[in-house]
Amino acid sequence: MVLEVDNIELNFKHKRILSGIYVKAEMGSVTGILGGNGSGKSSLFNIIFGNLKPKYKLVRINGEPILKPLYKTGLVKYLPQYHFVPIGIKIRNIFKLFNVCWSDFVQSFETFEKYKNQKINKLSSGERRVVETYIILKSKSTITILDEPFSHIAPLYVETIINLICEEKERKIILISDHLYKHIIDSADQIYLLKNGTTKEINNLRNLEDYKYLNDGQLD
Amino acid sequence: MKYLLFFFHFYKTFIAWSIIISILIGLLNPQYIPAIVTKFFLILFAWYVTNETSAKRKLTFYKNMGISPIYLFISLLFVDSVFTIFIIFLFKTF
Numbered sequence: 001m002v003l004e005v006d007n008i009e010l011n012f013k014h015k016r017i018l019s020g021i022y023v024k025a026e027m028g029s030v031t032g033i034l035g036g037n038g039s040g041k042s043s044l045f046n047i048i049f050g051n052l053k054p055k056y057k058l059v060r061i062n063g064e065p066i067l068k069p070l071y072k073t074g075l076v077k078y079l080p081q082y083h084f085v086p087i088g089i090k091i092r093n094i095f096k097l098f099n100v101c102w103s104d105f106v107q108s109f110e111t112f113e114k115y116k117n118q119k120i121n122k123l124s125s126g127e128r129r130v131v132e133t134y135i136i137l138k139s140k141s142t143i144t145i146l147d148e149p150f151s152h153i154a155p156l157y158v159e160t161i162i163n164l165i166c167e168e169k170e171r172k173i174i175l176i177s178d179h180l181y182k183h184i185i186d187s188a189d190q191i192y193l194l195k196n197g198t199t200k201e202i203n204n205l206r207n208l209e210d211y212k213y214l215n216d217g218q219l220d
Numbered sequence: 221m222k223y224l225l226f227f228f229h230f231y232k233t234f235i236a237w238s239i240i241i242s243i244l245i246g247l248l249n250p251q252y253i254p255a256i257v258t259k260f261f262l263i264l265f266a267w268y269v270t271n272e273t274s275a276k277r278k279l280t281f282y283k284n285m286g287i288s289p290i291y292l293f294i295s296l297l298f299v300d301s302v303f304t305i306f307i308i309f310l311f312k313t314f
Contacts, residue, residue, distance in 0.1 A: 073286070097225060
């Protein structure tokens with residue numbers, strides 16, 4: 001399965017945010033989107049998911065245009081930058097609602113066992129992020145969009161999440177973005193850089209320095 | 221079934237206000253049609269506020285299950301209307 005996104009034009013008032021976008025993501029690989037602050041990464045993900053309506057967009061799956069918001073197809077799961085699970089829901093209920101196995105989760109994240117009957121808002125911001133990232137990664141979907149999954153997460157958990165992403169990519173199209181570029185470079189099979197509202201495919205990591213996303217020598 | 225569970229979580233945020241408004245309608249003018257029309261406009265207002273503020277983010281939870289906001293609000297109107305009719309019926313009876 002192949003997801004293609006192109007012809008996107010997004011303006012906020014008179015400011016052009018995105019234009020000349022082309023992203024191709026395939027099942028079996030992780031597609032990383034890198035870009036500076038305000039480059040439009042989250043807007044791009046919101047457009048793909050169907051949260052944000054741009055002036056123009058074309059989303060295709062296996063070459064077929066998807067004319068309705070992608071979330072309505074039931075094929076996609078989206079981890080936004082913000083906490084998306086409403087407060088007041090018990091953690092075990094979140095796992096039930098998303099059809100995700102609790103015991104598998106505590107095998108990967110043992111310290112969470114005590115939280116099973118707690119409400120999501122009783123967790124710290126980082127712990128909440130771990131739960132949200134896990135349910136999005138593990139729940140049934142064909143396309144998974146992860147916007148900054150590593151932010152606020154302890155280094156110990158980051159490693160586990162990278163391993164989970166590698167497992168899940170075999171049966172999913174995974175789109176990922178984060179400012180912790182090293183994690184993206186490690187986990188992504190292909191990378192696009194978002195700069196000046198357009199995407200540039202990165203075939204050589206040195207291009208990230210050429211495009212001034214990284215300082216010269218930062219990759220060494 | 222799953223949709224009902226998600227809807228229940230959505231309805232939970234409105235239920236307290238809904239009961240208060242239904243009781244007020246019941247005290248002031250316990251008539252079915254005006255009560256449902258009032259609820260319709262209040263839900264329309266809630267939909268507008270949700271769309272225009274950061275509350276819109278909360279809808280991502282439901283969208284992740286393929287549930288669109290319009291379905292949620294139409295379901296809200298339907299369930300809340302039934303609930304309102306029940307409260308008005310109680311006021312008319314006793």
